[in-house]
Amino acid sequence: MACQLNPAWQRKAVSSDRMAEISARFLSNTPKTGQDADVCRVIPFLLDNPELGWVTNDLCEMLTQKGHSSVLHQLHESAEGGLHTQLAEALRTQADDCKICLLPTTSTETVLANAFDHVVLLVPANLDAILAAYQRIKLLSGQNVPEIGIVLVGPRDQHAAWRFFRKLAIGTLRYLDVPLLNLGFLPEQVIPQHAAHDHHRDNFLTRISERLLRSEFYSTWPDRKTARENV
Amino acid sequence: MRLCVKTAGIVDREVLRTLLIEAVDDLTGSESQLLEPTLPWDGHPILVADAEHHPVLISFDPINSQSALLSGLQATEQIATALPWINQVYAALHKQLRPPRLVVISHDPPPGATALLAGCPKLKLFSYKVVRINEETGLLLEPVITDGDTSIGMAPDSEPPAIARSEEPTRGPVALPTLNEEEKGYFRQL
Numbered sequence: 001m002a003c004q005l006n007p008a009w010q011r012k013a014v015s016s017d018r019m020a021e022i023s024a025r026f027l028s029n030t031p032k033t034g035q036d037a038d039v040c041r042v043i044p045f046l047l048d049n050p051e052l053g054w055v056t057n058d059l060c061e062m063l064t065q066k067g068h069s070s071v072l073h074q075l076h077e078s079a080e081g082g083l084h085t086q087l088a089e090a091l092r093t094q095a096d097d098c099k100i101c102l103l104p105t106t107s108t109e110t111v112l113a114n115a116f117d118h119v120v121l122l123v124p125a126n127l128d129a130i131l132a133a134y135q136r137i138k139l140l141s142g143q144n145v146p147e148i149g150i151v152l153v154g155p156r157d158q159h160a161a162w163r164f165f166r167k168l169a170i171g172t173l174r175y176l177d178v179p180l181l182n183l184g185f186l187p188e189q190v191i192p193q194h195a196a197h198d199h200h201r202d203n204f205l206t207r208i209s210e211r212l213l214r215s216e217f218y219s220t221w222p223d224r225k226t227a228r229e230n231v
Numbered sequence: 232m233r234l235c236v237k238t239a240g241i242v243d244r245e246v247l248r249t250l251l252i253e254a255v256d257d258l259t260g261s262e263s264q265l266l267e268p269t270l271p272w273d274g275h276p277i278l279v280a281d282a283e284h285h286p287v288l289i290s291f292d293p294i295n296s297q298s299a300l301l302s303g304l305q306a307t308e309q310i311a312t313a314l315p316w317i318n319q320v321y322a323a324l325h326k327q328l329r330p331p332r333l334v335v336i337s338h339d340p341p342p343g344a345t346a347l348l349a350g351c352p353k354l355k356l357f358s359y360k361v362v363r364i365n366e367e368t369g370l371l372l373e374p375v376i377t378d379g380d381t382s383i384g385m386a387p388d389s390e391p392p393a394i395a396r397s398e399e400p401t402r403g404p405v406a407l408p409t410l411n412e413e414e415k416g417y418f419r420q421l
Contacts, residue, residue: 108407131418135407162234167421169236173362174371175414179236211233 041218044116045104048129052122056104062205071098075105108136117219118147125155125164141176149217152185161185184208239361241293250370259287266321274302280323286331296337303333340375
């Protein structure tokens, strides 16, 4: 019995069958197009601090490069008219054919006020930020709990990213009964303070954007025609 | 790398037994030994020897915490009266003739848990949740802790002393919720 771990915390051994199963799942789950051409997918991002704005900027560029035309719209809590008006204005003045709208904010209150059903938290890879993210999730879990995805920014490597995510995910599950979705990470080598924009950063951003779309981690917004009429 | 964590509902008694046996080290400490997976008494508790070769009874019920507690108390009494025989049968107890400790697991703590724990310091109560991480099923065991007790199960208290914080960290215009001692302890180290 000694050294025997609860199977919940044991990583599954990776076999070729298992990898094939995962690949098949991802390859067969291509993003939908056509029928929802007029629907804008909205992805709110809750940033730990404003300096993380580069992540949503670059992610927006990456999505557009990959054929999912995207716009970025900063959510302002104090703006008049609420989210509907803000978003309709953004769609009107920016790309007319956008399919995805990224909504970065640093305000948990704004996320709460708009009752999003999906939220991505950008979390720096340090214990203080993990604690702050937990507190934000605790605040969000007071109402209808949204689906929460996590992107870790600046871990040393994949193992460090895993440890930080696991700490947060087990904590939210244990104390708040809130499961989290791991959407990926951006290692410290690719953050702007350490490196100029290069293909390594693009690779990590591509993985995150693919996970967002393949796991359908977004809210569908009323079609832009309706949104424009509301302006 | 992708970790999908979900909670599951109440599980069958025998499934719970299997999960508890797999998680026995979390309940009774490392180097525990399983002596009997199913004792032939009410509630069919599990008998384990801990690292010090003392008997530990694990009584459980998927839903009914009162039943788990009562069955455990009855089994404890039965084992206490049969200690010589028990110590002959199970060599892992090293014939120390020590009375058993009781560990009770249920979905929710039994009524009066605080008073019980205050009166019986060796009694351990755990609530459980069944979680699915990717395709694996496991247990999330949470010790029922009274105000004055912060130890978890049989694990030695290795947490560093509490660090006094002058103020709660806040971000943005709204003060973030405060954390209780258990949450603070959990997030104190990676």
